[in-house]
Amino acid sequence: MTTKIIPSRNWDPVLSGLLASLQETNGNVCNSDEEYMFLNNLLRSKELHALFKVHNKIVEKDRNERYRPVLASSMQIVLEILDTIMPYLEENEDCKELFFHLQKPHLQGLLCSHDAVAQKDYYPRLPEIPQDVDEDEETVKIVQLVKSNEPLNGEQSTEPIVGATIKTDEETGKIVIARVMHGGAADRSGLIHVGDEVCEVNGINVEGKTPNDVLKILQSSEGTITFKLIPADGKYGLRESRVRVRAHFDYDATNDVHIPCQEAGLKFVKGDILHIVSREDKYWWQARKEGDKNMRAGLIPSKLLQERRIVLERANEGKGEKVISCLKTPDSCLPEKMIPTQEGVAERVPFCAPLGGVDSVGGSPQCIPKVKTKKIIYDLAENDDFDREEIPTYEEVVKLYPRPGVIRPLVLIGPPGIGRNELKRRLMVTNPEKFRTPTPYTSRPPRAGEIHGKDYYFVSREKMEEEIQEGKFIEYGEYKGNLYGTSAETVKSLIDSAFFCILTPHYQALKMLRTADVKPYIVFIKPPEFDALKETRNAAFARSTFDETNSRGFTDDEFNEIIRSSRRIEFLYGHWFDEVIVNADLLIAFEQLLQVVHKIENDPLWVPASWVQ
Numbered sequence: 072m073t074t075k076i077i078p079s080r081n082w083d084p085v086l087s088g089l090l091a092s093l094q095e096t097n098g099n100v101c102n103s104d105e106e107y108m109f110l111n112n113l114l115r116s117k118e119l120h121a122l123f124k125v126h127n128k129i130v131e132k133d134r135n136e137r138y139r140p141v142l143a144s145s146m147q148i149v150l151e152i153l154d155t156i157m158p159y160l161e162e163n164e165d166c167k168e169l170f171f172h173l174q175k176p177h178l179q180g181l182l183c184s185h186d187a188v189a190q191k192d193y194y195p196r197l198p199e200i201p202q203d204v205d206e207d208e209e210t211v212k213i214v215q216l217v218k219s220n221e222p223l224n225g226e227q228s229t230e231p232i233v234g235a236t237i238k239t240d241e242e243t244g245k246i247v248i249a250r251v252m253h254g255g256a257a258d259r260s261g262l263i264h265v266g267d268e269v270c271e272v273n274g275i276n277v278e279g280k281t282p283n284d285v286l287k288i289l290q291s292s293e294g295t296i297t298f299k300l301i302p303a304d305g306k307y308g309l310r311e312s313r314v315r316v317r318a319h320f321d322y323d324a325t326n327d328v329h330i331p332c333q334e335a336g337l338k339f340v341k342g343d344i345l346h347i348v349s350r351e352d353k354y355w356w357q358a359r360k361e362g363d364k365n366m367r368a369g370l371i372p373s374k375l376l377q378e379r380r381i382v383l384e385r386a387n388e389g390k391g392e393k394v395i396s397c398l399k400t401p402d403s404c405l406p407e408k409m410i411p412t413q414e415g416v417a418e419r420v421p422f423c424a425p426l427g428g429v430d431s432v433g434g435s436p437q438c439i440p441k442v443k444t445k446k447i448i449y450d451l452a453e454n455d456d457f458d459r460e461e462i463p464t465y466e467e468v469v470k471l472y473p474r475p476g477v478i479r480p481l482v483l484i485g486p487p488g489i490g491r492n493e494l495k496r497r498l499m500v501t502n503p504e505k506f507r508t509p510t511p512y513t514s515r516p517p518r519a520g521e522i523h524g525k526d527y528y529f530v531s532r533e534k535m536e537e538e539i540q541e542g543k544f545i546e547y548g549e550y551k552g553n554l555y556g557t558s559a560e561t562v563k564s565l566i567d568s569a570f571f572c573i574l575t576p577h578y579q580a581l582k583m584l585r586t587a588d589v590k591p592y593i594v595f596i597k598p599p600e601f602d603a604l605k606e607t608r609n610a611a612f613a614r615s616t617f618d619e620t621n622s623r624g625f626t627d628d629e630f631n632e633i634i635r636s637s638r639r640i641e642f643l644y645g646h647w648f649d650e651v652i653v654n655a656d657l658l659i660a661f662e663q664l665l666q667v668v669h670k671i672e673n674d675p676l677w678v679p680a681s682w683v684q
């Protein structure tokens with residue numbers, strides 16, 4: 072019992088302190104000499120000190136953004152690569168070598184470990200609490216978290232965030248943990264779980280207090296925050312889902328009065344790829360923006376919730392309100408938020424406040440200042456092509472890796488007169504052997520010098536009508552009594568022959584084109600503002616495509632029509648665009664198109680999951 076500490080320079084100061092305390096108690100905290108010696112030896116053991124050093128180093132490195140994993144699914148990618156290169160093993164030595172290396176158990180083991188660490192799949196799994204514990208005895212856990220300035224949404228925030236929200240439990244009136252954000256400090260600690268009851272914060276009893284009272288305590292505390300929690304029943308473990316989706320709408324929590332906690336919201340725009348890490352809550356998913364270095368997830372409306380909102384908006388539209396209002400509803404200032412359920416029964420969503428997100432939540436839920444929502448007004452008479460069955464929310468996506476000999480066709484969409492054919496022409500002359508456009512079909516007789524299969528495929532009207540009926544044409548139309556059209560088969564044969572196929576179809580053809588068979592890369596060619604549109608076209612003596620003979624420039628009305636039509640196409644089909652190029656300066660637009668071409672040939676790109684399953 073009289074063993075003295077032999078201080079060493081390499082000793083961890085925390086462990087040395089513990090050892091000193093143990094000695095000061097003179098063994099009184101232990102039941103026996105045996106226990107004392109065990110603790111004494113443990114605290115002096117080289118192994119424990121080495122372990123502490125490793126731990127401290129990891130914690131230190133973890134603070135450094137550079138060491139955050141870029142992705143958590145490297146093994147999945149390896150499997151996809153193996154699948155992809157499998158057919159080329161015979162003919163390509165590089166593929167063979169890559170296949171050989173990627174199959175090595177050591178490499179796969181390393182990647183599996185990497186992914187496990189990236190997914191934080193290393194928390195100890197503690198055994199279930201034994202059945203025979205005293206029912207009356209409440210287990211309490213003390214959790215200490217260090218306040219940080221973790222940004223959410225990539226924006227720097229001065230609020231101390233621990234990555235969890237609290238609320239008042241409706242039944243018990245106690246303060247409980249409402250939500251733990253994936254990747255936030257609370258999640259990373261592995262110690263705070265949904266449903267845990269908060270008893271004390273920094274030694275202050277929170278019984279009878281509101282979430283905002285608790286926030287004030289947090290606000291005034293510096294450095295470390297200590298929570299005394301009664302653990303919730305149930306199983307824990309936030310396992311991340313691997314689902315990625317493409318957002319088909321813009322979302323900003325600051326405009327959303329229904330979100331349980333605005334500070335926890337994740338802002339995104341149409342087209343963003345989101346990693347859905349949790350769908351545990353029916354209405355509020357947790358997600359991260361793909362490629363975002365911030366590990367903490369944010370709240371987004373679930374598919375179900377967003378679909379209901381859109382249905383509601385459309386119903387309002389039907390009542391003559393031709394405004395696609397974002398997320399604003401009349402009950403924006405109620406202390407509890409109501410979300411209509413499928414059966415039309417209102418469901419209560421309790422008000423939540425962010426644990427550690429201080430400033431933005433006052434004594435009662437805030438009334439969000441009325442934000443002017445973007446109005447998209449469209450004429451119902453023109454909406455014959457507007458598919459009202461389709462509710463664009465999220466689309467599950469996966470990465471498609473470029474394959475040798477298979478090039479996704481480039482589809483240029485845009486309003487008539489915007490310059491799609493001009494851009495296509497310029498691209499084709501850079502390499503006529505590589506870039507091809509499908510030869511159209513026509514029912515008109517050939518003119519002198521026209522070659523069947525080169526200028527057009529000349530077929531009878533009956534045959535063409537029959538094939539149109541059979542759905543063999545991706546687009547068709549009638550001009551001066553003759554039919555013209557592009558057949559899906561021609562497009563497919565260009566793709567199969569490894570050409571870089573370029574298409575400039577009418578936007579209504581997109582539905583036919585956007586299939587797993589064709590896998591198009593859709594680029595929207597958008598007009599600039601009126602002044603820039605007029606100036607660039609007039610300066611280049613552009614020919615109006617509204618005029619059959621192309622013998623004059625564009626009129627102001629035509630420029631306005633281009634802009635109007637562009638807005639409409641974007642509204643109807645914007646969620647399918649892979650890219651948008653604004654065609655103001657032609658050289659810049661063309662340069663951007665070349666970059667798109669490079670991307671299609673070389674980069675792994677997100678496509679609907681249904682295309683590869």
Ligand SMILES: Nc1ncnc2c1ncn2[C@@H]1O[C@H](COP(=O)(O)OP(=O)(O)OP(=O)(O)O)[C@@H](O)[C@H]1O
Pocket residue numbers: 485486487488489490491492493494607608611612613614615616617654655656657658660
């Ligand atoms: N950025 C630009 N600056 C100046 N002129 C342009 C620009 N882009 C296109 N043009 C000119 O505008 C005219 C119309 O372009 P183009 O024929 O490519 O339109 P389009 O999108 O194919 O139209 P449509 O679909 O009606 O056939 C052409 O004279 C073209 O040279």
